[in-house]
Amino acid sequence: MGIESISDIRKREIVKAFYNTAIREGLENTSIAKIAKSLEIQPSLIIHYFKSKDELVTALIDHCLELYLQIFEKAYAAHDSKSEVLKSLLHSMFSKDWDALFDDGVYYSAYAMVFREPDIRDKFSKIHQTLRSKFSLLLQECLSSGIISCEEPEVAAHHVFSLVDGTYFYINMLSDEASQMEHLLMSEALALEIIGFKK
Amino acid sequence: MGIESISDIRKREIVKAFYNTAIREGLENTSIAKIAKSLEIQPSLIIHYFKSKDELVTALIDHCLELYLQIFEKAYAAHDSKSEVLKSLLHSMFSKDWDALFDDGVYYSAYAMVFREPDIRDKFSKIHQTLRSKFSLLLQECLSSGIISCEEPEVAAHHVFSLVDGTYFYINMLSDEASQMEHLLMSEALALEIIGFKK
DNA sequence: CAATTTATTGAACAGGTGTTCAATTGTATC
DNA sequence: GATACAATTGAACACCTGTTCAATAAATTG
Numbered sequence: 001m002g003i004e005s006i007s008d009i010r011k012r013e014i015v016k017a018f019y020n021t022a023i024r025e026g027l028e029n030t031s032i033a034k035i036a037k038s039l040e041i042q043p044s045l046i047i048h049y050f051k052s053k054d055e056l057v058t059a060l061i062d063h064c065l066e067l068y069l070q071i072f073e074k075a076y077a078a079h080d081s082k083s084e085v086l087k088s089l090l091h092s093m094f095s096k097d098w099d100a101l102f103d104d105g106v107y108y109s110a111y112a113m114v115f116r117e118p119d120i121r122d123k124f125s126k127i128h129q130t131l132r133s134k135f136s137l138l139l140q141e142c143l144s145s146g147i148i149s150c151e152e153p154e155v156a157a158h159h160v161f162s163l164v165d166g167t168y169f170y171i172n173m174l175s176d177e178a179s180q181m182e183h184l185l186m187s188e189a190l191a192l193e194i195i196g197f198k199k
Numbered sequence: 200m201g202i203e204s205i206s207d208i209r210k211r212e213i214v215k216a217f218y219n220t221a222i223r224e225g226l227e228n229t230s231i232a233k234i235a236k237s238l239e240i241q242p243s244l245i246i247h248y249f250k251s252k253d254e255l256v257t258a259l260i261d262h263c264l265e266l267y268l269q270i271f272e273k274a275y276a277a278h279d280s281k282s283e284v285l286k287s288l289l290h291s292m293f294s295k296d297w298d299a300l301f302d303d304g305v306y307y308s309a310y311a312m313v314f315r316e317p318d319i320r321d322k323f324s325k326i327h328q329t330l331r332s333k334f335s336l337l338l339q340e341c342l343s344s345g346i347i348s349c350e351e352p353e354v355a356a357h358h359v360f361s362l363v364d365g366t367y368f369y370i371n372m373l374s375d376e377a378s379q380m381e382h383l384l385m386s387e388a389l390a391l392e393i394i395g396f397k398k
Numbered sequence: 399c400a401a402t403t404t405a406t407t408g409a410a411c412a413g414g415t416g417t418t419c420a421a422t423t424g425t426a427t428c
Numbered sequence: 429g430a431t432a433c434a435a436t437t438g439a440a441c442a443c444c445t446g447t448t449c450a451a452t453a454a455a456t457t458g
Contacts, residue, residue, distance in 0.1 A: 006405075006455085026315055028227030028308075031445060042407055047447060049405095105314030108307050109227075114371060115304030116225055125372045158369075158382060159389055163358075166365020170357075172313060173324045183357060190358055190393075205425095205435075230415060241437055246417060405454065414445065422437070428430090 011049050013039065015059050019106065022060070027109035032056070061110050061120060064102045065127040071098065072134055083147045086138055086197075093164050094188035096181075104172055132161050139195060149196035156195045163191055210248050212238065214258050218305065221259070226308035231255075260309050260319060263301045264326040270297065271333055282346045285337055285396075292363050293387035295380075303371055331360050338394060348395035355394045362390055 017039045022030045032053060036043040050056040075089040092098055114121040139153035150156045167187040171180040216238050221229045231252060235242040249255040274288040291297055313320040338352035349355045366386040370379040 010405085024315075026227070026311070028225070033444075033446085044408080044447080044449090045406055051447095053446065103314070105311050108311035108314075111368075112225070112304050112307035112311060115302070115307075116223075121372070121374070125374060128369075128372045155385060158385055159362075162362060162365035162369045162382075162386055164365065165368040166361035166363065169310075169364040169368060170327075170361045173320070173327045175320070175324060183361075186354060186357060187361055194389075209435085232414075232416085243417080243419090243438080244436055247435075250417095252416065399458105401456100401458075403454105403456070405452100407450105407452070409449090409451100411446100411448075415443075416441100418441075419439095420437105421439100422435100424435070425433085427432075 007049065010045075011059070014046055014049060015056070015063055018056055018060055019063070019103070022106045022109075023103045027057075027106050057110075057113075058119070058123075060106075061123055064107065064110065065123060067101050068127060068131060071101065072131060082138065082141050082145060086142050086147065089135070089138070090160075090188065090191060090197075093160075094167065094184050094191065096184075098164075099168060099171075104168070128161075132157055135160070142195075147198065149198065150194065153195075159194050160191045163187055163194070206248065209244075210258070213245055213248060214255070214262055217255055217259055218262075218302070221305045221308075222302045226256075226305050256309075256312075257318070257322075259305075260322055263306065263309065264322060266300050267326060267330060270300065271330060281337065281340050281344060285341050285346065288334070288337070289359075289387065289390060289396075292359075293366065293383050293390065295383075297363075298367060303367070327360075331356055334359070341394075346397065348397065349393065352394075358393050359390045362386055362393070 014035065017035050018030060021034050021038055025034065032043045032046050035056075036046055046056070050059065071092055072089065075085050075092065079085045079088055110120070111124065114124050136154050136157035139148065139150070139157055142148045143150065143153050164187075167184060171183050174180050174183065213234065216234050217229060220233050220237055224233065231242045231245050234255075235245055245255070249258065270291055271288065274284050274291065278284045278287055309319070310323065313323050335353050335356035338347065338349070338356055341347045342349065342352050363386075366383065370382050373379050373382065
């Protein structure tokens with residue numbers, strides 16, 4: 001690990017520039033020329049590393065989805081007891097951290113592609129399923145150690161995930177940050193209720 | 200009412216063609232030329248009715264958001280008792296009808312614009328708030344007539360709306376329709392629980 | 399140092415973008 | 429039936445799109 005070829009560095013650099021430009025201009029309005037300009041390189045160099053624009057988009061989405069996986073892994077690494085893992089995980093899911101992980105505008109644009117590009121649907125689907133089954137497993141473990149009390153942990157995992165997705169979809173339509181925060185707290189409380197978390 | 204000038208007919212026709220093309224090609228990949236081609240007219244005619252492409256996008260979003268308002272109005276018109284209205288409304292919110300109202304890919308692309316275009320954010324925000332306060336009022340009425348039992352109808356309305364948004368976000372990542380349906384039913388059940396609906 | 403591979407440039411490509419404008423057709427109004 | 433107005437065309441605009449390709453610069457290998 002650690003050793004990275006020039007090629008890999010450039011690739012990451014390009015994906016990053018793609019991401020930053022997409023935040024400003026929108027994912028679909030971000031051309032190879034714009035990315036190249038922001039890096040002060042030629043467009044053809046980008047094509048040299050990513051054979052087509054599709055490949056670039058794929059790389060960005062892969063990067064994005066990996067970030068969400070990392071949140072889970074971090075929560076597991078940071079705490080010993082399942083109880084602590086669950087608590088910190090839930091809190092980060094309903095916090096601005098989770099929201100700040102990846103730009104929402106870019107995320108929803110990428111998500112919109114799910115409906116046209118089967119490959120992208122698979123990517124999103126896979127990650128979502130991975131995260132949910134990890135969470136579901138955690139709930140089962142917490143249930144058997146008596147930390148939580150819900151009837152069906154599998155179902156509860158579904159509910160919590162829907163609630164997370166919906167909450168962020170929702171709060172982005174609220175203009176002031178105070179009501180966004182308020183709504184996040186409300187949703188977190190509901191999530192705790194759904195899984196039957198004992199204080 | 201009913202009388203529609205040629206101008207209005209063409210405008211609606213253009214927005215409809217825009218929508219249909221966007222379903223296939225994606226909202227951002229839909230050019231004026233493509234819309235014109237699908238209608239077998241000249242691009243300049245579209246500009247004649249909508250001064251710019253931005254105006255066209257705005258018209259499409261307006262049309263979309265109005266559809267969601269109509270679902271609410273239909274539920275109110277179709278039933279006399281508040282209990283019936285609530286039941287039918289909840290059912291349509293968690294059914295494929297709601298989902299089929301507007302193409303998801305186009306919807307999420309439009310939603311992504313919320314993060315770049317303040318005007319579009321306002322539009323989405325306004326409709327969302329309107330729908331939620333209508334729903335909140337309904338819950339309050341049902342609560343006082345003893346049809347439901349929740350502590351805070353305002354909060355319950357928030358929760359149900361988050362759940363709806365999240366559920367559709369969620370199920371679009373599921374590939375087979377059976378599990379989509381299953382998840383919709385699960386979410387509806389949770390919604391009924393949240394508002395304390397009595398069977 | 400020479401040979402080879404990789405990184406990077408710059409020009410060119412055919413085709414698409416939104417928009418403008420004058421000219422033409424069609425449709426009502428007086 | 430002439431006049432006014434709206435609908436529609438078609439050509440033109442400058443600019444941007446993704447991609448190709450040969451040429452050059454730089455780094456790596458033998």
